[in-house]
Amino acid sequence: MRLAVITAHGTDDERAVPAQRWRARGRLPGVIRGFLWPTEFLVFSDFLVATPHAHSALQLSVGLDGMPRVQLDGVWQQACGALVDTDVRHAFACDGCLTAIGWIEGESRTGQQLRERVLDGRPYAVLDQALCARIADAVRPVLGANAGCAEAYARWRQALGELAVDIIPEPKLDRRIAAVLEHLRKIPSPPPSVGDLARIAFLSESRLQHVFREQVGVPIRRYLLWHRYLTALGLLADGASVTEAAHAAGFADGAHLTRTAVRMNGYPPTEMPYSRWLPNCR
Numbered sequence: 001m002r003l004a005v006i007t008a009h010g011t012d013d014e015r016a017v018p019a020q021r022w023r024a025r026g027r028l029p030g031v032i033r034g035f036l037w038p039t040e041f042l043v044f045s046d047f048l049v050a051t052p053h054a055h056s057a058l059q060l061s062v063g064l065d066g067m068p069r070v071q072l073d074g075v076w077q078q079a080c081g082a083l084v085d086t087d088v089r090h091a092f093a094c095d096g097c098l099t100a101i102g103w104i105e106g107e108s109r110t111g112q113q114l115r116e117r118v119l120d121g122r123p124y125a126v127l128d129q130a131l132c133a134r135i136a137d138a139v140r141p142v143l144g145a146n147a148g149c150a151e152a153y154a155r156w157r158q159a160l161g162e163l164a165v166d167i168i169p170e171p172k173l174d175r176r177i178a179a180v181l182e183h184l185r186k187i188p189s190p191p192p193s194v195g196d197l198a199r200i201a202f203l204s205e206s207r208l209q210h211v212f213r214e215q216v217g218v219p220i221r222r223y224l225l226w227h228r229y230l231t232a233l234g235l236l237a238d239g240a241s242v243t244e245a246a247h248a249a250g251f252a253d254g255a256h257l258t259r260t261a262v263r264m265n266g267y268p269p270t271e272m273p274y275s276r277w278l279p280n281c282r
Helices: 019-025 109-119 129-143 149-161 175-186 194-201 205-216 220-237 242-249 254-265
Strands: 032-036 041-045 049-053 057-063 069-072 075-078 081-084 090-093 099-105 124-126
Touching (some): 032 129, 041 129, 049 254, 057 129, 057 149, 081 129, 099 129, 175 194, 175 205, 205 220, 242 254
Antiparallel strands (some): 057 081, 057 099, 081 124
C-alpha cells in the first residue's frame, strides 16, 4: 500500500491551512501517518494533542526530532520518550516535534515483558536519550511513502526490541482461547457477545471468563471493549462515518463511540479524518 505523508503543506498541490480551519476543510495542520494492526497501533505526528486519558494498552512515545511534552501524575514535562502502563492516566502534546506514539496490547507477552524489564512495578518510565535515539532510528524509515503494513510492523517490533523485549512469537494459548481470539480477528463485526464466544470455545460463560482471564490476563468483557474500539478505528480508517463505525463495532451510537474515544484516546474521532492517514492493517 502506498500512502503519502500528510504535512502542513498538504499533499501534492494543497497548501497550508490555518489550524483553526482544518476541521472544516478536512485538512490537518501538520505531519501525520499511522498504522492499525489487530492489537497494536502506531502513529507519527508533529501536532497531535491528547487530553488526559487512559486505555487498555501500554503506550510508548518517542520524539524523532525533539522533546515532546507528556503529562504524568498530573504534571507536564518534556521527555524524549516515555512508556506508560495500561489504565494510567496521561496526556501528551507533540508541540511541533515529530513524535512516534505506539500502543502495545497490555496482556500480550511483549506487554508483560515491558512491565517487568522497563516499568519494574512503576506506572510509567521516562526513557533516556540514548535509548530514545535507538528507538527513533528503528521506526524513522516507516515515514517513507512506500512503507506498507508489513514493513511498518517489522520496524515497530524492532523498536520494541530496543527495550530489552524478546521479539519472538507469542507462546501458544489454550486451543479454545486461541479459537476465540481468531474469531474476533476474522469477524470483528457484528461484535460477538460473551455467550457467542462461549459457544465457539465449547465452554460455559463462567468457565470461558475464568479460562480467558487465566490465559490472556484480562477479563473478557474488558478485552471485548478494547476490541470493539480497535474495530471502530479500523472502520473509520476504511472511510465509515462515526455513526456507521459505532453501530458496526457494537457501540450504542456515535456519541457512545465518541465518549469512548475521548476516554481512551484523548480526542474525539470527528477531529481526525482517519481514512486519509490510517491504513487498516487488521
